[in-house]
Amino acid sequence: TQLLEQSPQFLSIQEGENLTVYCNSSSVFSSLQWYRQEPGEGPVLLVTVVTGGEVKKLKRLTFQFGDARKDSSLHITAAQPGDTGLYLCAGSTGGGNKLTFGTGTQLKVEL
Amino acid sequence: GAVVSQHPSWVICKSGTSVKIECRSLDFQATTMFWYRQFPKQSLMLMATSNEGSKATYEQGVEKDKFLINHASLTLSTLTVTSAHPEDSSFYICSASLGGLRYGYTFGSGTRLTVV
Numbered sequence: 001t002q003l004l005e006q007s008p009q010f011l012s013i014q015e016g017e018n019l020t021v022y023c024n025s026s027s028v029f030s031s032l033q034w035y036r037q038e039p040g041e042g043p044v045l046l047v048t049v050v051t052g053g054e055v056k057k058l059k060r061l062t063f064q065f066g067d068a069r070k071d072s073s074l075h076i077t078a079a080q081p082g083d084t085g086l087y088l089c090a091g092s093t094g095g096g097n098k099l100t101f102g103t104g105t106q107l108k109v110e111l
Numbered sequence: 112g113a114v115v116s117q118h119p120s121w122v123i124c125k126s127g128t129s130v131k132i133e134c135r136s137l138d139f140q141a142t143t144m145f146w147y148r149q150f151p152k153q154s155l156m157l158m159a160t161s162n163e164g165s166k167a168t169y170e171q172g173v174e175k176d177k178f179l180i181n182h183a184s185l186t187l188s189t190l191t192v193t194s195a196h197p198e199d200s201s202f203y204i205c206s207a208s209l210g211g212l213r214y215g216y217t218f219g220s221g222t223r224l225t226v227v
Binding site: 033035040041042043044045048088097098099100101102103104106 | 115117143145147152153154155156157160202204206208215216217218219220221223
């Protein structure tokens with residue numbers, strides 16, 4: 001069983017602050033995705049990374065895939081209350097199409 | 112874009128009854144759909160992979176006779192929770208992909224099941 005550990009588990013910050021969420025595993029993933037989920041809704045895909053060392057930017061969000069494809073990070077610049085939600089990383093190994101989800105990071109951004 | 116519709120969004124049922132949850136891909140065909148379970152403040156746990164025209168593949172520890180999955184068409188998968196008990200109360204979510212992992216998965220809006 002591949003485990004994806006996210007840290008921190010909970011994060012409460014003020015609007016305008018920066019933050020980084022980490023997703024770590026001992027397994028190598030062929031691809032890794034980040035999702036954001038709001039209460040009572042399904043997760044929404046933010047990004048997919050497939051190449052070791054890859055960095056993708058989506059407005060204020062920066063995603064990085066580790067060189068060894070075992071870890072990833074999500075950095076948010078100048079956080080806003082609208083960024084509040086549960087952030088989930090999810091990875092897939094080999095040629096399979098099943099996703100293993102990380103343990104989740106609950107982010108709260110306050111005014 | 113790919114849209115996945117899940118119905119109902121919430122349901123309350125009595126212990127011992129069965130509940131059916133539908134997952135539809137609205138604008139694309141999905142040979143494979145996935146069913147997840149999520150407890151409050153926790154991550155998603157994969158329950159089973161639903162395969163169109165064949166039996167579902169269940170994850171270890173998931174009772175296939177309790178969580179019946181039917182994927183009779185390329186746009187519809189159903190999850191039936193049979194003889195539901197209060198411990199089955201949870202948030203159930205389905206997902207499907209337009210073109211595989213590289214394109215990501217689209218998730219339904221989830222079904223909140225409460226068994227009383």
